[in-house]
Amino acid sequence: MHSAILRYIDYVARFGSIRKAATALNVASSAVNRQILNLEAEVGTPLFERLGSGVRPTPAGDYVIRHARKTMMEWEGTLSNISALSGNISGEVSVLVISAVTVHLLPRAVESLSRAHPFISLRISEVDPNDNAQQMRDALPDIAILFTDRRHREYEIVSRVPMKIGALMRADHPLARRSEVTLTECAAYPVALLDGPWALSTVADSEFLKTGARFNAVVKTNSLLLSKEAMKAGLCIGFYTPTGFIDEIRAGALVHIPLSEQELAATEWGLFVHRSRAASPSIRAVARVLTEGFEMLRHDIETLAAREVAGFSAAR
Numbered sequence: 001m002h003s004a005i006l007r008y009i010d011y012v013a014r015f016g017s018i019r020k021a022a023t024a025l026n027v028a029s030s031a032v033n034r035q036i037l038n039l040e041a042e043v044g045t046p047l048f049e050r051l052g053s054g055v056r057p058t059p060a061g062d063y064v065i066r067h068a069r070k071t072m073m074e075w076e077g078t079l080s081n082i083s084a085l086s087g088n089i090s091g092e093v094s095v096l097v098i099s100a101v102t103v104h105l106l107p108r109a110v111e112s113l114s115r116a117h118p119f120i121s122l123r124i125s126e127v128d129p130n131d132n133a134q135q136m137r138d139a140l141p142d143i144a145i146l147f148t149d150r151r152h153r154e155y156e157i158v159s160r161v162p163m164k165i166g167a168l169m170r171a172d173h174p175l176a177r178r179s180e181v182t183l184t185e186c187a188a189y190p191v192a193l194l195d196g197p198w199a200l201s202t203v204a205d206s207e208f209l210k211t212g213a214r215f216n217a218v219v220k221t222n223s224l225l226l227s228k229e230a231m232k233a234g235l236c237i238g239f240y241t242p243t244g245f246i247d248e249i250r251a252g253a254l255v256h257i258p259l260s261e262q263e264l265a266a267t268e269w270g271l272f273v274h275r276s277r278a279a280s281p282s283i284r285a286v287a288r289v290l291t292e293g294f295e296m297l298r299h300d301i302e303t304l305a306a307r308e309v310a311g312f313s314a315a316r
Contacts, residue, residue, distance in 0.1 A: 005035045006068040009047070012036065013065045017054040039064070069140070077280045090119035091282035096141035099126055099224045100244035101269075104300075105145070109293040113286060120282050128196065128222050139274060142283050143290065148270035155272035158287060159294040161301070163241040165200065165264045166256045170234045175257060182260045187213040192227040192238040195220040200239050203263045228254075241267075246300050256304070269294075 011021035012032065022029040040047050047061035057065055076091055097106060106124070113120060127135065135141060136152045148157060167181050175181050175189070183204045193215060194200075208214055218236040221227060227238045228245065232253055239259075248254040271294055273287050 005039055006072055008032050008035050009039075009061075009065055009068045010072065012048065012055060013057055013061070015054075016056060020054075066138075069138075073142075073277060077277060077283075088119050089117050089281045089285050090121075091280070092121045092123055093143060093282050093286045094123045094125070094141045095286070096125050096127055096132060096135055096144040096146070098128075098132075098146060099222070100241060101145045102126060103224065103244040104246045105243065105290075105293045105297050108296070109289050112292070113289045116289070117282070117285050120285060122286070136272075141272075142274050142277050142280075143286060144272040145269060145290070146272060148268050152272060154275055156275050156278065157270040158273050159271040159291045161269045161294050161298050163243070163267050163269055163301075164258050165239060165241055165267065166258045168231055168238045168240055168242075168245055168254050168256050169236075170231060171252055171255050173234070173237070173255075175237070176255045178257055180258045180260045183207050184211040184213040186237050186239075187215050189216075190218045190236040191215050192230050192236045193217045193220045194239075195222050200264060203261050207261065241269075242301055242304060243269075243297065246304065249304050 007025065008021065011025055012018055015021045015024065018033050018036070019029050022032045025032065036047060043060065043064070045060045046058050047064050048055040049058055102124075110122065113122070125135075125141070132144070132146055136144065136146075136149075136155065139154050144152075144155065147163075148160060167175065167186050169176055173189070175185065178185075183200070184207060187204075187208070204215065219226065219230060224240070224244050227236075227240075228248070230236050231238050232248065240256075242249060242256040245254055245256065249256055271287070271290055273283065277283050278287070
């Protein structure tokens with residue numbers, strides 16, 4: 001019903017390249033470029049600035065991109081509402097998540113959703129915690145699981161799970177029997193750090209000015225899997241919430257020790273749902289399953305925390 005140009009515009013903006021967009025769309029680059037040139041001629045101004053490394057939207061292009069995405073989302077919602085009339089909820093739901101979600105929470109949610117609503121398709125994008133702001137400002141995902149941030153005003157936080165950033169290490173590590181540790185104490189051992197600025201870096205810099213400590217990073221990476229394997233091998237300490245490591249903590253392969261620094265003591269994840277799309281049957285169904293997943297995650301984290309407290313008390 002809607003012209004292919006809407007999808008072409010969306011993909012070119014996402015990939016920053018006509019060639020990459022054409023590959024993802026499985027069409028010829030010349031076809032995508034021709035459609036964009038025709039539209040530029042129609043509106044009377046360039047929509048993309050051609051660069052040596054790709055393309056980027058012009059101010060006029062930003063308006064057209066927003067229109068294209070809004071139109072496609074409304075059409076998806078219309079299709080979803082029509083399918084719901086027959087009792088079969090269908091449609092694609094876009095979900096933006098941070099990496100830890102893909103390990104424990106999301107697999108269970110996908111399994112539950114596929115049983116209850118086999119005609120719903122999920123488009124899941126994993127994002128670095130520092131890189132989600134632009135996607136949320138552009139209102140790209142229907143649903144997001146991120147650290148809570150009230151600046152995303154187009155989204156409602158429908159569920160929350162309290163989290164603590166802690167030091168993760170193998171159970172036989174010298175610090176593993178502590179009830180809490182400082183960043184300075186952790187700095188006496190090799191560590192794995194996230195590659196890029198984040199809250200812990202700022203807190204560590206402030207603390208290390210006083211203590212003279214410094215991190216010895218075995219690896220700097222945004223790969224949770226790589227960090228996990230390095231910690232399981234006893235090579236380093238990592239700094240994460242427990243969510244992506246629940247199975248390893250439960251099995252006793254890793255322990256999660258709370259950090260003493262108050263700035264890192266408490267945070268939370270939020271389940272964000274786009275306000276204007278929340279009534280869509282498919283988005284509502286996905287949000288409901290993920291809300292149940294949040295409750296299960298909360299229970300898992302509370303159970304592990306209680307077990308660790310009991311273990312620390314027994315060790316004394």
